[in-house]
Amino acid sequence: xxxxxRIALAQLNPTVGDIAGNLEKAVEARRTAALKxxxxxxxxxxxxxxxxxxDLVLKPAFQRAAMAAVAELASQTADGGPAxxxxxxxxxxxxxxxAFLLLDQGEIKGRTFKVDLPNYGPFDEKRVFTPGDxxxxxxxxxxxxxxxxxxxxxxxxxxxxxxETGGEILxxxxxxPYWADKVDERQNIVVSRIRESGLPLVYLNQVGGQDELVFxxxxxxxxxxxxxxxxxxxxxxxxxxxxxxxxxxGWVCAPGEKALIEEDxxxxxxxxxxxxxxxxxKNRFPGVVLGLSGGIDSALVxxxxxxxxxxxxxxxxxxxxxxxxDESIKDAAECAKLLGVKYNVVPIEAPxxxxxxxxxxxxxxxxxxxxxxxxxxxxxxxILMAISNKFGSMLLTTGNKSxxxxxxxxxxxxxxxxxxxxxxxxxxxxxxxxxxxxEHMPKNCLGPTGRVIPENIITRPPSAELRPDQKDExxxxxxxxxxxxxECLVEKEMAIRDIIALGYDxxxxxxxxxxxxxxxxxxxxxxxxxxxxxRNFGRDRRYPIVNGFRDAD
Ligand SMILES: Nc1ncnc2c1ncn2[C@@H]1O[C@H](COP(=O)(O)OP(=O)(O)OC[C@H]2O[C@@H]([n+]3cccc(C(=O)O)c3)[C@H](O)[C@@H]2O)[C@@H](O)[C@H]1O
Ligand SMILES: Nc1ncnc2c1ncn2[C@@H]1O[C@H](COP(=O)(O)OP(=O)(O)OP(=O)(O)O)[C@@H](O)[C@H]1O
Ligand SMILES: NC(=O)CC[C@H](N)C(=O)O
Numbered sequence: 157x158x159x160x161x162r163i164a165l166a167q168l169n170p171t172v173g174d175i176a177g178n179l180e181k182a183v184e185a186r187r188t189a190a191l192k193x194x195x196x197x198x199x200x201x202x203x204x205x206x207x208x209x210x211d212l213v214l215k216p217a218f219q220r221a222a223m224a225a226v227a228e229l230a231s232q233t234a235d236g237g238p239a240x241x242x243x244x245x246x247x248x249x250x251x252x253x254x255a256f257l258l259l260d261q262g263e264i265k266g267r268t269f270k271v272d273l274p275n276y277g278p279f280d281e282k283r284v285f286t287p288g289d290x291x292x293x294x295x296x297x298x299x300x301x302x303x304x305x306x307x308x309x310x311x312x313x314x315x316x317x318x319x320e321t322g323g324e325i326l327x328x329x330x331x332x333p334y335w336a337d338k339v340d341e342r343q344n345i346v347v348s349r350i351r352e353s354g355l356p357l358v359y360l361n362q363v364g365g366q367d368e369l370v371f372x373x374x375x376x377x378x379x380x381x382x383x384x385x386x387x388x389x390x391x392x393x394x395x396x397x398x399x400x401x402x403x404x405x406g407w408v409c410a411p412g413e414k415a416l417i418e419e420d421x422x423x424x425x426x427x428x429x430x431x432x433x434x435x436x437x438k439n440r441f442p443g444v445v446l447g448l449s450g451g452i453d454s455a456l457v458x459x460x461x462x463x464x465x466x467x468x469x470x471x472x473x474x475x476x477x478x479x480x481x482d483e484s485i486k487d488a489a490e491c492a493k494l495l496g497v498k499y500n501v502v503p504i505e506a507p508x509x510x511x512x513x514x515x516x517x518x519x520x521x522x523x524x525x526x527x528x529x530x531x532x533x534x535x536x537x538x539i540l541m542a543i544s545n546k547f548g549s550m551l552l553t554t555g556n557k558s559x560x561x562x563x564x565x566x567x568x569x570x571x572x573x574x575x576x577x578x579x580x581x582x583x584x585x586x587x588x589x590x591x592x593x594x595e596h597m598p599k600n601c602l603g604p605t606g607r608v609i610p611e612n613i614i615t616r617p618p619s620a621e622l623r624p625d626q627k628d629e630x631x632x633x634x635x636x637x638x639x640x641x642x643e644c645l646v647e648k649e650m651a652i653r654d655i656i657a658l659g660y661d662x663x664x665x666x667x668x669x670x671x672x673x674x675x676x677x678x679x680x681x682x683x684x685x686x687x688x689x690x691r692n693f694g695r696d697r698r699y700p701i702v703n704g705f706r707d708a709d
Pocket of ligand 1 (some may be wrong): 528533565677
């Protein structure tokens with residue numbers, strides 16, 4: 157009987173669809189595991205295709221390529237080295253499963269299918285996969301290993317089934333996206349499953365960004381006595397070795413590394429950096445460009461971009477107009493200098509005059525207003541897109557969640573852009589993160605230490621500077637109020653009457669509700685951005701554009 161087992165945990169960053177590249181990563185991690193004499197190396201959920209593959213996984217050619225990669229990896233295990241536990245889509249009797257496969261001695265020795273397919277928030281797995289039947293453990297080098305796949309541990313049934321059928325250790329592969337406070341949520345769920353089953357549990361997550369989702373890694377092992385045996389770092393690829401021994405209390409994992417897991421603002425900052433870095437890298441952009449206005453949103457986006465990509469890959473452009481204050485011009489230049497980025501000034505006086513002249517006879521006798529203001533934003537948008545086209549850098553758009561919520565942005569103007577790092581951050585969070593970054597140097601970031609955003613940018617009142625002496629608060633409630641009301645409406649789906657009962661002014665709440673509903677069309681056309689909250693404006697909240705409903709408080 158086997159009494160010892162060495163399991164390597166490969167917390168890696170796959171690329172969705174890059175089956176060859178992911179296979180190469182798996183081969184490399186297995187090589188590392190072999191050098192450490194591991195018996196088995198484990199990978200995250202659907203690792204060979206990357207998570208989540210979405211409808212790509214419905215393509216027969218894609219399914220064939222994934223299954224061929226599994227066969228290739230299985231053949232490599234004929235070398236007598238570590239067995240492999242890896243996730244891949246799998247077609248069986250014409251049905252497509254989210255599978256986890258045991259490869260050993262040159263063969264596919266076992267497989268198990270995910271039972272509980274998540275279909276809420278950002279997940280759509282019922283759309284593409286067939287649920288598996290109640291699973292039994294896999295025999296890995298003589299040890300009965302239960303493999304509940306990600307969502308399978310979020311309720312009790314699958315683990316109950318695995319422990320009742322003789323499972324000795326639970327190995328859980330995950331594709332578990334980050335959101336604020338998720339770490340505690342995961343740990344509570346894991347502890348519940350350990351309590352019910354009496355089995356030790358390995359929680360292995362992937363790391364990296366995929367479109368709007370970002371995965372934090374942070375894999376861990378908890379023994380049956382609830383002691384944490386291993387904590388891998390968040391936001392980093394790593395292969396950890398765990399040593400297991402059979403005791404009279406069942407299998408026990410020996411204590412290993414205990415990495416510190418970042419919390420609060422630090423984890424949010426690392427999440428947006430990782431999300432932007434992987435979006436740019438995995439889409440093979442040479443860099444990014446953005447309009448740097450001297451305001452806080454574009455300053456924070458520039459800092460995030462420098463931390464994600466390095467100053468040489470970030471191009472900032474100030475596009476002043478007659479309403480742009482000297483203060484903004486000075487602050488933008490200082491911010492660019494602090495960040496060490498390429499910086500240009502392209503005045504928009506001439507393009508705005510060109511549009512104004514072209515429309516002069518058509519607009520004769522009309523009032524000047526939003527239309528003319530939007531021409532400024534749209535002139536900037538055209539110029540920034542031209543720079544993007546010419547140099548290949550992707551344009552970043554900079555609207556925070558408060559603005560995105562109420563439509564305070566110009567379509568085909570400042571909404572131009574391929575990706576928005578701060579899309580899921582309310583304005584008050586933008587302030588907090590800017591202050592935090594000025595005081596901290598986050599890990600694995602490529603920007604400078606010390607202040608990166610001039611203090612004046614943080615302290616002066618926000619303004620779009622589209623007309624003389626304009627302030628955001630002329631058109632919107634103060635951000636403390638706006639953000640709080642939006643959280644009630646967006647994150648909590650609260651009734652209007654309950655929000656008013658918290659002490660907010662009825663007229664303000666109704667106005668925010670109205671603006672939120674009437675700007676759905678803008679969000680539908682907006683760039684994607686990193687999901688940070690439980691409810692982002694991508695997949696988590698799918699509201700209709702035509703919407704006659706108003707809450708009759
Ligand atoms: N349901 C719907 N489906 C499809 N299209 C719809 C629509 N409702 C309006 N539209 C169309 O949308 C257009 C109006 O939208 P748009 O042109 O964007 O203009 P609009 O939303 O009217 O104005 C832009 C607003 O954003 C503010 N802003 C602009 C720039 C920067 C900032 C900032 O501080 O960050 C703030 C600005 O002060 C103003 O309040 C019109 O063409 C209208 O026909
Ligand atoms: N003068 C400018 N030069 C360069 N870019 C600008 C300028 N004005 C606006 N932009 C771009 O348009 C975006 C929207 O800016 P605006 O100033 O209208 O409002 P904001 O949401 O308060 O943003 P910020 O805090 O960055 O100023 C900016 O973040 C910036 O990318
Ligand atoms: N891939 C999954 O099954 C993820 C679902 C799970 N509830 C999580 O967020 O961790």
